[in-house]
Amino acid sequence: MALTLAEKIFKSHLRDEPFPGTKVLDIDVVMCHEITTPIAINDLVARGKDRVFDPNKIKVVIDHVTPAKDTKTAQQGKILRDWAHRHQIKDFFDIGRNGVCHVLFPEQGFIRPGYTVIMGDSHTCTHGAFGAFAAGVGTTDLEVGILKGVCAFREPKTIRINVNGTVPEGVYAKDIILRIIRELTVKGATDCVIEFQGEVVRKMSMESRMTLCNMAIEAGGTSGICMPDGVTVAYLWPFISSEYPDKKAARRDFRKWWSDRGCSYVKVVDIDVTGMEPQVTSGYKPDEVKGVSEMAGTPVDQVYIGSCTNGRLEDLRIAAQYLKGKTIAPSVRGIVSPATPKIFRDADRLGIIRIFMDAGFCVTNPTCGACLGMSNGVLAPGEVCASTTNRNFNGRMGKGGMVHLMSPAVAAVTALEGKITDPRHYRKEKLR
Amino acid sequence: MKAFGGKVLFLDRSDINTDEIIPAKYLTEITKEALKPHMLEDLKGFDPQAPESRNARVVVTRANFGCGSSREHAPWVFEMNDINVVIASSFARIFRQNMFNCGMLAIELPEDAISSLFRHNDGTAEITPDFRNDTLTIISRRGRDTVPYRIAKFDKALVEAGGWVDFADAKY
Ligand code: SF4
Numbered sequence: 133m134a135l136t137l138a139e140k141i142f143k144s145h146l147r148d149e150p151f152p153g154t155k156v157l158d159i160d161v162v163m164c165h166e167i168t169t170p171i172a173i174n175d176l177v178a179r180g181k182d183r184v185f186d187p188n189k190i191k192v193v194i195d196h197v198t199p200a201k202d203t204k205t206a207q208q209g210k211i212l213r214d215w216a217h218r219h220q221i222k223d224f225f226d227i228g229r230n231g232v233c234h235v236l237f238p239e240q241g242f243i244r245p246g247y248t249v250i251m252g253d254s255h256t257c258t259h260g261a262f263g264a265f266a267a268g269v270g271t272t273d274l275e276v277g278i279l280k281g282v283c284a285f286r287e288p289k290t291i292r293i294n295v296n297g298t299v300p301e302g303v304y305a306k307d308i309i310l311r312i313i314r315e316l317t318v319k320g321a322t323d324c325v326i327e328f329q330g331e332v333v334r335k336m337s338m339e340s341r342m343t344l345c346n347m348a349i350e351a352g353g354t355s356g357i358c359m360p361d362g363v364t365v366a367y368l369w370p371f372i373s374s375e376y377p378d379k380k381a382a383r384r385d386f387r388k389w390w391s392d393r394g395c396s397y398v399k400v401v402d403i404d405v406t407g408m409e410p411q412v413t414s415g416y417k418p419d420e421v422k423g424v425s426e427m428a429g430t431p432v433d434q435v436y437i438g439s440c441t442n443g444r445l446e447d448l449r450i451a452a453q454y455l456k457g458k459t460i461a462p463s464v465r466g467i468v469s470p471a472t473p474k475i476f477r478d479a480d481r482l483g484i485i486r487i488f489m490d491a492g493f494c495v496t497n498p499t500c501g502a503c504l505g506m507s508n509g510v511l512a513p514g515e516v517c518a519s520t521t522n523r524n525f526n527g528r529m530g531k532g533g534m535v536h537l538m539s540p541a542v543a544a545v546t547a548l549e550g551k552i553t554d555p556r557h558y559r560k561e562k563l564r
Numbered sequence: 565m566k567a568f569g570g571k572v573l574f575l576d577r578s579d580i581n582t583d584e585i586i587p588a589k590y591l592t593e594i595t596k597e598a599l600k601p602h603m604l605e606d607l608k609g610f611d612p613q614a615p616e617s618r619n620a621r622v623v624v625t626r627a628n629f630g631c632g633s634s635r636e637h638a639p640w641v642f643e644m645n646d647i648n649v650v651i652a653s654s655f656a657r658i659f660r661q662n663m664f665n666c667g668m669l670a671i672e673l674p675e676d677a678i679s680s681l682f683r684h685n686d687g688t689a690e691i692t693p694d695f696r697n698d699t700l701t702i703i704s705r706r707g708r709d710t711v712p713y714r715i716a717k718f719d720k721a722l723v724e725a726g727g728w729v730d731f732a733d734a735k736y
Pocket residue numbers: 196232233234253255439440441499500501503504521522
């Protein structure tokens with residue numbers, strides 16, 4: 133029978149089917165951060181079940197509020213830290229080595245094609261960029277994942293998105309995913325996996341594919357997913373080179389996960405990006421998306437570049453091309469958070485950090501902070517933020533604040549002008 | 565099993581997200597009890613202190629309820645306010661699973677059935693689910709209606725087991 137990539141993963145990881153339609157899967161990677169894990173840990177302790185199914189398959193980071201901002205967040209970090217030490221979880225990333233989970237864990241080579249991945253975080257769908265089934269779950273699912281290494285799902289249907297055409301200057305993966313979410317709506321992919329296909333996706337870097345998959349949840353999707361190919365092999369090569377004689381062999385092996393010809397999709401959507409405008413959200417829902425020309429001129433108080441959507445080196449580089457040699461509008465607070473220490477270091481080596489600082493940006497340590505309105509850039513009521521993050525919910529970055537989601541390119545030129553601006557009118561400078 | 569049923573809080577909007585149910589700033593709490601005062605705090609046009617909010621035991625709402633973050637704090641804040649049932653025309657997947665994982669009820673009904681429940685929105689409505697027969701009864705000054713519902717066998721088993729941890733621990 134012809135299967136989709138997601139169906140192949142379900143088949144290969146099936147532990148049990150307690151009721152028709154409910155599949156209990158073995159989980160390859162259980163990821164934990166300090167916001168959703170401590171209550172699971174406390175509950176396990178209270179139940180007398182303070183155990184982990186396999187310390188090597190559990191990856192732990194403190195990333196949402198780091199350094200701790202108050203007693204409560206310090207306590208959350210402490211619960212997680214003590215637990216990781218107690219169970220000899222060696223992949224534990226504390227301050228100095230920590231970064232935004234969905235950027236750090238792929239960078240560490242923890243995700244492989246065909247894997248099942250869960251985390252107590254809705255943007256876990258990001259990891260599907262590697263051809264994995266990666267789903268955000270609540271604290272109870274996480275707790276069972278930690279204890280037993282299993283998680284229950286309804287077998288998801290798959291929506292296939294074909295992205296074709298010529299990507300216009302000034303348009304990036306973020307614009308494409310915003311455009312797709314507008315098409316699907318915020319609930320269009322509920323209980324579905326979103327499979328990204330087409331020539332545009334095939335040519336994309338892993339970073340861009342992660343940006344696509346990252347926002348699958350904003351359409352309600354369980355996981356985003358891309359076919360693992362030569363780009364995937366190249367990214368993972370430092371971690372898999374001992375497992376394959378050469379890259380070609382790895383590529384051939386990864387192919388087994390590809391959706392079969394003739395497999396069934398609940399929906400197929402064709403998107404032609406030729407002539408597409410950069411996209412910006414206008415309201416409090418991620419499907420309220422407009423072309424940048426319609427939003428141009430909207431004044432902003434803060435510009436934020438970072439997060440698991442757009443805090444990678446590629447994103448910082450795109451923004452820096454627009455910012456080089458310029459300064460941001462005096463009315464704007466510019467904040468950039470490189471998503472991991474490695475990205476920070478690479479951006480520094482490439483002169484990108486310097487460009488941001490010369491332009492008047494505040495460069496923070498790697499953290500989520502501002503993205504969910506917890507630290508490092510919380511908005512005041514009535515303030516507007518141009519942001520490269522993934523959620524524009526009312527109050528997301530601070531009570532009473534307004535968030536416009538956009539690409540790093542739109543965010544950069546918006547910072548220069550102090551109002552939402554079309555990057556296509558700007559010249560990009562060469563970086564070294 | 566938890567207790568289900570009682571006075572109804574009607575939330576007449578679609579796409580109510582987890583940030584509106586419990587804002588992210590309270591995610592630094594490490595006990596469920598601490599969440600209690602903050603239910604639906606950022607939901608525009610909603611007064612958490614109104615008697616119909618405080619006395620509610622059941623929420624009835626529209627489409628895509630609980631979209632957004634994976635935070636189980638959303639079901640917990642309802643649980644801490646003795647609301648163990650949410651009825652909607654559809655749910656976001658993670659929220660729905662979190663409800664059942666906690667042994668709570670997330671009941672999906674067709675849109676016209678939801679609209680028929682909303683007709684009872686006169687401040688007196690009470691809903692009693694009959695968990696064994698998969699029906700729920702709504703009573704208000706406007707009368708009485710009984711509506712059948714369907715939940716997956718697995719979800720039903722989770723409610724009976726009191727949640728996923730006990731179910732999984734017994735089985736895997
Ligand atoms: S960057 Fe934002 S969306 Fe991503 S994991 Fe952190 S808080 Fe969540």
